[in-house]
Amino acid sequence: MVAMRIDIVTLFPEIALAPLSDSIIQRARDAGLVEIHAHQLRDWSDDKHRRVDDTLCGGGQGMLLKPEPLFAAVEALRRDDTKVILMTPQGRVFKQALAVELAYCPHLLILCGHYEGVDHRVIEALVDEEISIGDYVLTNGAIASAVVCDAVVRLLPGALGDERSSEEESFSRADRLEAPAYTRPIEFRGMKVPDVLLSGHHGNIARWKDEMALERTQTMRPDLLEE
Secondary structure (H helix, E strand, O other): OOOOEEEEEEOOHHHHHHHHHHHHHHHHHHOOOOOEEEEEEEHHHOOOOOOEEEEOOOOOOOOEEHHHHHHEEEEHOOOOOOOEEEEEEEEEEOHHHHHHHOOOOOEEEEEEOOOEEEEEHHHHHOOOEEOOOOOOOEEEEHHHHHHHHHHHHOOOOOOOOOOOOOHHHHOOOOOOOOOOOOOOOOOOOOEEEOOOHHHOHHHHHHHHHHHHHHHHHHHOHHHHOOO
């Protein structure tokens, strides 16, 4: 099996890699299921001070990432099977269905926005998919890239150990949250595990989980049912 490869281009490689260097994701890396590399964008700067940003044409607040280092980075790292992603608040909202889609890509090349974003020529010429992890603004895209990587890598065959794990989670169905879950002790401070979960009747348990998942979705995320 050929491992997935993920390359992250950012001003903050250590931030991008920190959440991906422990637990399930690190075990997937150790098992050879995925290679994850974070690259310093400044390494592709042709400026003697390694600058990668400049002021906005036409005026405006803030700084913008210049096209030259981003073009050089993509041209150095891109393969024939590469999907180039830009992390940006303006992108397609990241959901589980998109994570599943990306898990089938052999090579993800993730560009992390910063400051006021990137020169639009980067988007026009290089980017296959613009992705946002939510309707809010972060200080940089490295944090967002780690979120995408975590969600994608855990879907790779063998990453979770039990292949059913990802099938029974919230958003494994686009319109449902996960049913409530319990463990021992059976009774804790007067609160008991529902009897059906102790019955051993798999059909009844499955029906209960489906009903509770629907009820929790109606309470917590009714927008999913509307969609």
